[in-house]
Structure formats: structure tokens, C-alpha cells
Amino acid sequence: xxxxxxxxxxxxxxxxxxxxxxxxxxxxxxxxxxxxxxxxxxxxxxxxxxxxxxxxxxxxxxxxxxxxxxxxxxxxxxxxxxxxxxxxxxxxxxxxxxxxxxxxxxxxxxxxxxxxxxxxxxxxxxxxxxxxxxxxxxxxxxxxxxxxxxxxxxxxxxxxxxxxxxxxxxxxxxxxxxxxxxxxxxxxxxxxxxxxxxxxxxxxxxxxxxxxxxxxxxxxxxxxxxxxxxxxxxxxxxxxxxxxxxxxxxxxxxxxxxxxxxxxxxxxxxxxxxxxxxxxxxxxxxxxxxxxxxxxxxxxxxxxxxxxxxxxxxxxxxxxxxxxxxxxxxxxxxxxxxxxxxxxxxxxxxxxxxxxxx
Amino acid sequence: xxxxxxxxxxxxxxxxxxxxxxxxxxxxxxxxxxxxxxxxxxxxxxxxxxxxxxxxxxxxxxxxxxxxxxxxxxxxxxxxxxxxxxxxxxxxxxxxxxxxxxxxxxxxxxxxxxxxxxxxxxxxxxxxxxxxxxxxxxxxxxxxxxxxxxxxxxxxxxxxxxxxxxxxxxxxxxxxxxxxxxxxxxxxxxxxxxxxxxxxxxxxxxxxxxxxxxxxxxxxxxxxxxxxxxxxxxxxxxxxxxxxxxxxxxxxxxxxxxxx
Numbered sequence: 001x002x003x004x005x006x007x008x009x010x011x012x013x014x015x016x017x018x019x020x021x022x023x024x025x026x027x028x029x030x031x032x033x034x035x036x037x038x039x040x041x042x043x044x045x046x047x048x049x050x051x052x053x054x055x056x057x058x059x060x061x062x063x064x065x066x067x068x069x070x071x072x073x074x075x076x077x078x079x080x081x082x083x084x085x086x087x088x089x090x091x092x093x094x095x096x097x098x099x100x101x102x103x104x105x106x107x108x109x110x111x112x113x114x115x116x117x118x119x120x121x122x123x124x125x126x127x128x129x130x131x132x133x134x135x136x137x138x139x140x141x142x143x144x145x146x147x148x149x150x151x152x153x154x155x156x157x158x159x160x161x162x163x164x165x166x167x168x169x170x171x172x173x174x175x176x177x178x179x180x181x182x183x184x185x186x187x188x189x190x191x192x193x194x195x196x197x198x199x200x201x202x203x204x205x206x207x208x209x210x211x212x213x214x215x216x217x218x219x220x221x222x223x224x225x226x227x228x229x230x231x232x233x234x235x236x237x238x239x240x241x242x243x244x245x246x247x248x249x250x251x252x253x254x255x256x257x258x259x260x261x262x263x264x265x266x267x268x269x270x271x272x273x274x275x276x277x278x279x280x281x282x283x284x285x286x287x288x289x290x291x292x293x294x295x296x297x298x299x300x301x302x303x304x305x306x307x308x309x310x311x312x313x314x315x316x317x318x319x320x321x322x323x324x325x326x327x328x329x330x331x332x333x334x335x336x337x338x339x340x341x342x343x344x345x346x347x348x349x350x351x352x353x354x355x356x357x358x
Numbered sequence: 359x360x361x362x363x364x365x366x367x368x369x370x371x372x373x374x375x376x377x378x379x380x381x382x383x384x385x386x387x388x389x390x391x392x393x394x395x396x397x398x399x400x401x402x403x404x405x406x407x408x409x410x411x412x413x414x415x416x417x418x419x420x421x422x423x424x425x426x427x428x429x430x431x432x433x434x435x436x437x438x439x440x441x442x443x444x445x446x447x448x449x450x451x452x453x454x455x456x457x458x459x460x461x462x463x464x465x466x467x468x469x470x471x472x473x474x475x476x477x478x479x480x481x482x483x484x485x486x487x488x489x490x491x492x493x494x495x496x497x498x499x500x501x502x503x504x505x506x507x508x509x510x511x512x513x514x515x516x517x518x519x520x521x522x523x524x525x526x527x528x529x530x531x532x533x534x535x536x537x538x539x540x541x542x543x544x545x546x547x548x549x550x551x552x553x554x555x556x557x558x559x560x561x562x563x564x565x566x567x568x569x570x571x572x573x574x575x576x577x578x579x580x581x582x583x584x585x586x587x588x589x590x591x592x593x594x595x596x597x598x599x600x601x602x603x604x605x606x607x608x609x610x611x612x613x614x615x616x617x618x
Contacts, residue, residue: 052520086518087518088515099522151522
């Protein structure tokens with residue numbers, strides 16, 4: 001795939017606050033990339049630097065190989081869908097969508113066709129004459145998309161576009177966005193703090209915290225093989241436990257030894273171990289590796305979610321299973337080797353800080 | 359009984375507010391020069407008013423100054439409000455603090471200060487000095503009414519326009535100004551009424567040759583007020599009333615109502 005956007009060693013400060021520190025990123029053509037991270041992690045700033053609304057203190061931005069670091073926003077061949085849509089309230093739907101086309105001096109015929117096409121694309125044909133405040137949140141969202149894509153940008157920047165919608169609508173729009181992306185065949189750079197959104201839609205997820213990239217990879221990689229405690233905790237629920245790597249393929253957690261599939265951590269090395277709550281197997285006393293007691297139980301639809309206390313330091317496991325155990329039940333826990341994810345302990349104080357931040 | 363008390367109370371309040379104006383209106387149609395007895399209907403004070411060149415000149419001065427000063431102040435104040443938004447928070451607070459001082463300052467201090475400034479720079483007092491003085495004291499009101507409109511969502515709209523390829527000027531005119539319009543309109547109306555209303559500052563900066571309605575009435579008090587000034591006041595009251603109704607009527611259909 002062709003390289004489309006490159007951010008090189010971007011550093012950005014707001015006053016004394018360093019938001020981005022030596023941040024580099026490459027985006028290829030026709031990718032759906034998601035920048036995922038908690039609020040204040042710098043993800044929106046990256047988008048604003050790309051859009052031309054902020055300038056980096058240090059570093060360059062390249063677009064199709066050309067340096068666009070100092071190019072103003074109105075000269076860049078990319079469009080943004082803003083967090084709160086930013087539709088022009090004193091114009092009707094059509095005027096909103098046609099805004100960019102008019103500036104570019106397109107003919108009225110072209111504009112009419114294009115607006116028509118864009119409205120069809122977002123399933124809102126016939127809405128030309130509506131005023132903006134008569135639209136629902138989801139409709140405004142679609143119009144904002146339409147307004148951006150009629151300009152045929154190479155890249156669409158989306159800043160938490162679904163943040164203001166309710167759950168049902170959000171899920172609907174997720175599929176809608178994937179469909180749009182396929183039909184348009186352009187690059188999407190998507191910013192969100194919602195891990196579910198990130199996993200559902202993206203080709204590539206970039207997890208960011210404190211202005212650093214924590215991990216970059218496909219949704220599967222990010223979920224199944226988190227590289228550090230921050231990623232593990234931020235993407236879905238997980239049990240992060242102190243462990244001791246006894247030797248290759250054997251780790252000691254919670255007072256018991258578990259076979260695993262990781263190698264190369266050395267012998268008798270302290271490590272962080274991640275186990276997803278759905279991967280913990282709950283068995284009757286005596287059939288598992290470690291014994292525990294059920295502390296709490298909540299029914300959350302598909303399954304039960306329980307806290308199970310176990311082991312030498314009373315670690316509380318977050319467990320999801322389909323069977324119902326009562327509070328106070330004595331159980332046994334086990335995990336199959338491939339579901340144990342071993343991570344290095346953070347070494348620098350920076351990483352340690354991230355750890356505490358969670 | 360309670361119900362009646364309610365109406366009686368409101369009646370008394372309204373009476374106190376409007377009785378003086380009613381008295382003024384009635385006496386402006388009086389046949390005689392009396393300030394207490396209505397002896398018969400006549401329009402002669404209106405005739406006298408319209409034929410009195412001094413009164414007519416004062417009216418012209420009042421409104422030319424009010425219109426030009428309020429328009430000037432609105433333009434300067436609007437740009438200031440937008441500019442202030444681009445500053446750092448600390449500078450913003452400083453500037454807005456400076457902006458509030460003239461609002462709270464006693465008119466008499468502002469008036470004397472302006473008078474001394476004009477004299478110090480050797481500017482002779484005339485229509486122009488009154489105009490400058492009025493622009494000066496109107497700007498803070500415009501900033502105060504436009505400033506709340508320049509908020510984050512307007513900034514985002516401006517960015518959205520740039521994002522779609524608009525030049526900064528185009529984005530400002532097409533997107534930002536319409537968003538600020540209610541604030542600008544309020545600022546304009548506020549400036550206009552403040553200017554028409556002002557006596558103290560005008561008094562100090564007008565010099566010998568020119569009069570506005572308020573300074574004219576004040577100077578007439580010394581020689582005795584003629585009912586032609588009642589007629590003038592009645593007309594001004596009627597004009598304000600019509601303007602108020604018009605503004606209310608025009609803003610009725612819209613979501614955001616203008617404050618005046």
C-alpha cells in the first residue's frame with residue numbers, strides 16, 4: 001500500500017504541559033486507522049495537527065511525500081468530521097453540504113448532483129431544505145459526514161464523531177461508517193476513547209497514552225496480545241497480576257504454577273500477567289489450579305460476572321462465565337496456556353507513571 | 359379578595375411607572391402654557407417645536423451622533439470581542455477587567471476626563487468631540503454583549519469552514535458574523551440608547567455651539583421649560599415604543615430573542 005501521511009517526530013506543548021512527545025506515525029492509502037486513548041492523551045491534538053488547526057512545536061507533517069507542516073487548513077486535501085458536527089446553524093442541509101463545493105467554484109449542476117449523491121450515500125435523500133436544528137443527533141452526524149465527503153478528500157479525519165449519540169444509534173453508525181469507508185475507498189483516521197468502536201471498525205488501532213504510542217496493531221493483536229498493562233487494562237476488562245517467570249513456558253501466579261506459551265523472558269524474572277475475565281475457567285473445588293471463594297456476582301445479560309478471591313495474596317479475579325455460582329461458594333480456577341499473556345514489567349519511571357495512572 | 363389585591367398591587371406599580379409619562383403626553387396637547395391645568399386640546403406646541411430651529415438642530419445632533427457613534431462602537435467592539443477570544447486566558451481577564459472599569463465609572467468622571475483630554479491636545483469642542491466621547495463609552499457595552507457569543511462552538515464552526523477550504527475572511531463573514539449577529543444587534547441597540555440617553559458626558563464635551571436634546575432641555579430649565587419640549591419628549595417616547603414593538607415583533611419568529 002502506498003504511504004499517504006507521515007508524522008515525523010512531532011512534539012507539542014500547551015504551556016508547560018507536553019501533550020505529544022516525539023510522536024511519529026505513518027498512514028497508508030485506504031486504511032481505517034483509529035487513534036485510541038483516554039481523554040487528554042493527545043489523540044485529538046494529533047488530528048488537529050493533521051487538519052492544520054494546530055502547529056507542532058517540533059516535527060514535520062508529510063502528505064503524499066510533500067511537506068505540509070506550514071500549509072494552512074484551507075489548503076489541505078483532507079476534511080474533518082468534528083466532534084459536535086459543527087454544522088452551520090444558519091444554513092439548511094443543502095447549503096451546508098454545498099459549502100466546500102461553492103468555495104471551490106464548482107458549477108451549480110455539479111453541486112446539485114454531488115449533494116444529491118452525498119445525501120443518498122448517508123441515507124437522507126430529500127433532506128435538502130431541512131434546517132439544521134430540526135435534525136436529530138444521528139441525522140446531524142450523517143450530514144456532517146456528507147459535507148466532508150462531497151469534497152472528495154484523500155483522507156477523512158473523524159474526531160469522536162459518535163460520542164454524542166446513544167448506544168443503539170452508535171452501533172448502527174459504526175456499521176454505516178464501515179460501509180461508507182468501503183464505498184468511498186479513502187483513508188479514515190478516527191479518534192475515539194471508546195475501545196469497542198476502535199475494535200469494531202478499524203484496520204489498525206493505535207493505543208495512545210500521555211502522548212506516546214503504547215501499541216500499534218490490528219484489533220485482534222491489540223486485544224489478544226497487549227504489550228503492556230496500560231493497553232491490557234484500557235482494551236476491555238482484564239486481570240493484571242504480578243507473576244514470576246520460572247522458565248520458558250512456565251509462570252507462577254497467585255501461588256500456583258501455570259504452563260503458558262511465552263518464551264524468552266529469562267528465568268525467575270518478575271513479569272506482569274494478563275488474563276481476560278472470559279478466559280478464566282471456574283471449576284468445582286479440587287479440579288483447578290488455585291482455590292478461591294466467590295465474593296460478588298452480577299448478571300450482565302449474556303453471562304455472570306463474578307469477583308473470586310484466591311491465592312496467597314488474596315488476589316481478586318474478575319471472572320465471566322455462563323454458570324451460576326453463589327456468593328461464598330468454594331471454587332477452583334484454571335486458565336489454558338494460550339490464554340495467558342505475559343508482559344515485561346515496566347522499567348523506566350515514565351512507564352511506571354503510566355501504570356499508576358490507570 | 360386575594361385575587362383583587364394582586365390586581366390592585368400591579369395596578370399601583372404600573373400607575374407609578376406610567377403616570378408621569380401620561381402626564382407629559384397629556385400636557386403636550388394642552389392649549390395653555392400651564393404645567394398643571396389642562397385647558398383644551400391643541401397641537402400648537404408641536405407646531406412650535408417643528409418650527410423651532412434650535413430644537414430641530416438638537417434632534418438632528420442627537421440622532422446623527424447616536425447613529426454614527428453606535429455603528430462605530432459596534433464595529434470596533436465586535437472586532438475587539440473576537441480578538442480578545444484569541445488571547446491567552448490571563449490577558450483576556452486583564453482586558454475584560456479594563457473593559458469593565460468605564461462601565462462602572464461615574465459619568466461625571468468620564469465626562470471631565472474626556473474634556474481635559476480634548477483640551478490638553480488642543481482639540482476644540484464640537485460635534486466631533488461628542489461623537490468621539492460617545493464611541494468611547496459605547497465600546498465596552500458592545501464588547502460585553504458580543505463577547506459571550508464568541509465561544510468554543512463558534513470557533514469550531516470557523517475551523518469547519520476553513521477545513522472545507524474557505525479563506526479566513528470568507529469564513530469570518532459567512533460563518534462567524536451570522537453566529538454573532540444577535541450579540542452585535544444587542545450591542546448596537548444598547549449603544550444607540552445609551553448615546554441618545556446620555557447627558558453628563560455630552561454636557562462636558564459638547565462645547566458652546568452644539569446641543570443634543572438632553573443638553574437643550576437642561577439649558578431650557580434655567581429660562582423656563584416651554585411645552586414644546588413636552589411635545590418633543592412625547593414624540594421621542596412614541597418612537598421608542600414603536601421601535602420596541604418592532605424589535606419584539608421581528609424577533610418573535612426566531613429562536614433567539616433580542617434583549618431589547
